[in-house]
Amino acid sequence: MSPTKHKVIALISGGKDSLFSLLHCLANGHEIVALANLYPAPSPSATTSDDGEGPDIDSYMYQTVGHSLIPLYEEALNLPLYRQPILGSALCTARDYAPSPSVPSTAAEGRGSAAPATADEDETESLVPLLQQVLLAHPDATALSTGAILSTYQRTRIESVALRLGLVPLAFLWQYPYLPPYAQTSLLSDMAALGMDARIIKVASGGLDEGFLGLNVADPRTVARLVGRMRRFGGGGGGAVLGEGGEFETLAVRGPGVLWRGKIELGGTEAMVGEGGSVVLRIKGARVVENEDGEEDGGLSSLRIPALLDDEFKMLWQRLRELDTENTTAARIQQSTPTQPGPPISLSETWITTQTPTALHISNMTSPTADLTAATQMYSIMAHLAFVLASHNLPPSSIISSTLLLRSMSSFTSINPIYGHLFTASNPPSRVTVACGDALPYGVEVVLSVVVDLRGEGGEGGGGLHVQSRSYWAPANIGPYSQAKSLRMAPLTAGEYQDGQGEGPREVFVAGQIPLVPASMEIIGPNDLKRAGLEVGGDKMGEFRAQTVLALQHLWRVGRAVNVQWWTGGVAFLAKCTEGEATARARVAGRAWRDLHRVLGEAGRGNSEDEEELDVWDLKNGVTHQPNANESADGDGRPPLPDSSIVQISSQEQSPTPPCIVVQVDELPRGAAIEWTSVGLADCSRIDFEEVSLSPGLPSYKTQVAGTDSCMVWSEIATPDRIWLVDHLLDHPDNSPSGQRGRQTTVYTSESLNLRWLKTTSAQIIPCRRLWDVDGSEIAASVLSRVW
Known part of the structure; x- marks a missing residue:
C-alpha cells in the first residue's frame, strides 16, 4: 500500500526551521500548495520604522521579528502567500493546549467560511481564520507543515488547530537532535549540505552578541562559534545551538532550487538594541533576485533523511x-477454545x-x-x-x-x-x-x-x-x-508530596x-x-x-x-x-x-551529579527532551535507558x-x-x-x-x-x-x-x-x- 501523498499548507515564520521542513515534505512525496503566515497586528500607539517592521511583540507562539520581509517568500518560492494579523495574547500558558469550548471542534465546522479572530481569544486561535482563508482558495489541501523541533508548547497548539480543520500535521524536524547521529549540529550541517542560507537577525542570550547578527547559521564557522559560546555560557544542551530556547532567531534567504525559485538579497542593515538586552537586525531594501547559474537546478539528492533505526x-x-x-518446534500447552453460551x-x-x-x-x-x-x-x-x-x-x-x-x-x-x-x-x-x-x-x-x-x-x-x-x-x-x-x-x-509541593x-x-x-x-x-x-x-x-x-x-x-x-x-x-x-x-x-x-x-x-537544568524559557515553552549530563551540541544527548x-x-x-x-x-x-x-x-x-x-x-x-x-x-x-x-x-x-x-x-x-x-x-x-x-x-x- 503506497503512503498517502498530501497537498501541504506551509506555515512559515521566515525562520530556518519552517523553511527547511518544507524540503522534507517534498522528499516524502508531498506537494506544497500555499504559504501561510501570521504577523503582529498594527497598533495605533506603536512606532513603525522605515522598513515597516514595527515592534517585535515577542510572542511565545510565533516568530515575529523580520515579519515585514515575509511577502518576499511568495516570489522567492513562487507559491501563493496568505497572511493574517495575530490577535489576542497567550491566555493559555500551559505546556499543552486545549481550545475553549466555543471554538470549532470538527473538520466540518472548521472548514467553513473564514471568521475573524478576536482580541479576547488566545493568540493560537489566530491560526484558524488564516488557515480557513487558505482552505477556501485551496480546498484540496490536506496537511499543514511546521518547523517544530523540541517545543511542545508550539507543537500542541498547531496540532490543535490543524486537526480541527481536518489537516494532517507534519513536523518532520520533531526531536531531530535526538535522531541519528544524535547531535544538535546535525540539523545545521544538513542545511549547509543543501546550500541553505539562514541569517541570524535577533540574539537574546547572554552568550551571543550583535557580532552574530547577519551570519549564516548553517555556515560551519558560525556553527563552531555558536557551539563555543553555548558551552562557555551554560552548556549547549536543550536545543540551545538551534535557538530552541529563544537564544536567537533567523531569516532564511536562500535554498535549493527544487523549492527556491529565487533568493532574498538583503539591503542595508542596522543593529538595534531591544528589551532585555536583545539585539535585532533591521533590514532595509531587501529584494528577491534570480538564482545564479546552477542554483536553479538544486534538488533533494543531498538532503539527508534520518536513519529509520537508531x-x-x-x-x-x-x-x-x-x-x-x-525449524523451531515446541509442544503446545493449551489452546484457547470458544466459551459456551451463558447468561448475560x-x-x-x-x-x-x-x-x-x-x-x-x-x-x-x-x-x-x-x-x-x-x-x-x-x-x-x-x-x-x-x-x-x-x-x-x-x-x-x-x-x-x-x-x-x-x-x-x-x-x-x-x-x-x-x-x-x-x-x-x-x-x-x-x-x-x-x-x-x-x-x-x-x-x-x-x-x-x-x-x-x-x-x-x-x-x-x-x-x-x-x-x-x-x-x-x-x-x-x-x-x-x-x-x-x-x-x-x-x-x-505520608503527605510529603501533597498540594503539588515537591x-x-x-x-x-x-x-x-x-x-x-x-x-x-x-x-x-x-x-x-x-x-x-x-x-x-x-x-x-x-x-x-x-x-x-x-x-x-x-x-x-x-x-x-x-x-x-x-x-x-x-x-x-x-x-x-x-x-x-x-x-x-x-x-x-x-x-x-x-x-x-x-x-x-x-x-x-x-x-553525573552536575546535571544541566532547563532555563525558564524551556520550562514555559515545553521543551520536551530533558538534557542529561552527557548532552552537548555535537554529542549523543539521549538519556540512558x-x-x-x-x-x-x-x-x-x-x-x-x-x-x-x-x-x-x-x-x-x-x-x-x-x-x-x-x-x-x-x-x-x-x-x-x-x-x-x-x-x-x-x-x-x-x-x-x-x-x-x-x-x-x-x-x-x-x-x-x-x-x-x-x-x-x-x-x-x-x-x-x-x-x-x-x-x-x-x-x-x-x-x-x-x-x-x-x-x-x-x-x-x-x-x-x-x-x-x-x-x-x-x-x-x-x-x-x-x-x-
Whole structure:
C-alpha cells in the first residue's frame, strides 16, 4: 500500500526551521500548495520604522521579528502567500493546549467560511481564520507543515488547530537532535549540505552578541562559534545551538532550487538594541533576485533523511538475524477454545475496583447486557465509567491509562469515537488495544480497564506526551490516546508530596507501539526495509524481525522522551499465526528484549551529579527532551535507558534485564504482527531489582523504587496444573513482600475465560491464546502485582 501523498499548507515564520521542513515534505512525496503566515497586528500607539517592521511583540507562539520581509517568500518560492494579523495574547500558558469550548471542534465546522479572530481569544486561535482563508482558495489541501523541533508548547497548539480543520500535521524536524547521529549540529550541517542560507537577525542570550547578527547559521564557522559560546555560557544542551530556547532567531534567504525559485538579497542593515538586552537586525531594501547559474537546478539528492533505526537497534537487527527460528518446534500447552453460551454478564459481577494510595484501578468493565453490538456495549461502558468518575469527584482527564480488549478488530472504527468522546483534554490516556477473539466470554464484545489518578492530575505537565504530528521520530497518535502518561508514586512519608509541593518518582504508562514507519504511518514493508538497508531476501522471518525491532524502538523513543529510567517489564503481543510461527516469533521477541538490554547495558552511561537544568524559557515553552549530563551540541544527548547509575541489582550473577512476556492474541491494530508495551519508572533516585521466590514453582521479579510506598512484582506460572497459584497469590497476602498492605494485580492467562474468573478473581484479566517467557518457553499465566 503506497503512503498517502498530501497537498501541504506551509506555515512559515521566515525562520530556518519552517523553511527547511518544507524540503522534507517534498522528499516524502508531498506537494506544497500555499504559504501561510501570521504577523503582529498594527497598533495605533506603536512606532513603525522605515522598513515597516514595527515592534517585535515577542510572542511565545510565533516568530515575529523580520515579519515585514515575509511577502518576499511568495516570489522567492513562487507559491501563493496568505497572511493574517495575530490577535489576542497567550491566555493559555500551559505546556499543552486545549481550545475553549466555543471554538470549532470538527473538520466540518472548521472548514467553513473564514471568521475573524478576536482580541479576547488566545493568540493560537489566530491560526484558524488564516488557515480557513487558505482552505477556501485551496480546498484540496490536506496537511499543514511546521518547523517544530523540541517545543511542545508550539507543537500542541498547531496540532490543535490543524486537526480541527481536518489537516494532517507534519513536523518532520520533531526531536531531530535526538535522531541519528544524535547531535544538535546535525540539523545545521544538513542545511549547509543543501546550500541553505539562514541569517541570524535577533540574539537574546547572554552568550551571543550583535557580532552574530547577519551570519549564516548553517555556515560551519558560525556553527563552531555558536557551539563555543553555548558551552562557555551554560552548556549547549536543550536545543540551545538551534535557538530552541529563544537564544536567537533567523531569516532564511536562500535554498535549493527544487523549492527556491529565487533568493532574498538583503539591503542595508542596522543593529538595534531591544528589551532585555536583545539585539535585532533591521533590514532595509531587501529584494528577491534570480538564482545564479546552477542554483536553479538544486534538488533533494543531498538532503539527508534520518536513519529509520537508531544505532543500537541496527545492532539488535543484526543479532536477531543470527537467531535460528525457521525449524523451531515446541509442544503446545493449551489452546484457547470458544466459551459456551451463558447468561448475560452483570456489571456487579465483572467490574473490579482496587484503590492504591494514589490510583483507582477499574478493571474488566463490560456491558450489563451481552446481546448487543460492540458499539452499544462500548457506549454502556463509557456511560457507567463517567458515573463512577463523578462519584469520586474526578474528571475524565484523571484517567492515566486504559486497556481495551475487543472480540474483533473490525469493531474498532465503531467503538473508537464512542471511547474518545469522554476525553477532551490535551493529553488523553495512553492505551493498549488488542483483539482477543473467542478468548473473551460469550457475548462480550468489549472489555475496558483503566488506571485513574486519585489526585485528578492526569499526568498533565508531569510526563504526558501526545504527539499528533507526523515526523521521523515515532508514530503520531492522532486520536483519543497519548503516547505516554504518568502517575506520581506514593511517598514513604505520608503527605510529603501533597498540594503539588515537591515531586517524586513516576510510573509511566506507555501506549501499545506497533511497527509503523513514522513518516508515512504505514506498517514497515519491503520497500522501507530496502531504504533502511535491512535486506531480508528469502528470509521468511525477516519482516517479522523488522516489525519487532521498529516497534521496540518506538517504545524506547517514547520512554526516553519522558525520561523513563527503567522498565518494570515488557509485554509483546503477537497476532494470530500458525503454531510453529507463533513459537518462532515468541523466541524472536524475547530475544529482542533480552539482547537490547545487553547491548545498552554494555554501553551504559551514568549521569553525573552536575546535571544541566532547563532555563525558564524551556520550562514555559515545553521543551520536551530533558538534557542529561552527557548532552552537548555535537554529542549523543539521549538519556540512558536503562539508567545503570540508579539501578541496583541484588546479585552479581543476575542479568540487569527486566522481565518480559510474549502474549499471543487474535488481532492487533492496523494488521501489525507485534505490539510492544510497558510501564516505565521515571524521576527515581534509586531502583532495586531482584529475583524473588514468593511460592514454590513461582519465579518472580521484584522492582522497588526508593522513597516510595510501593513495588512491582512479576510472576510466571509454567503449566496449567499450577494455575491455582494465581488464586493462591491473590487470596493470600502473606505471600507478598513483608510489610506490604495491599495489591492491584493484572493476570495474563491462556486459560479459557468464563464467569468463574470474572466473578471470583480480584484482578484485571488479559485473556490470550498462548504465553511465553523471555527465553521462549511456553507458560500458562503471568501475574503483575503492584503491592504497597
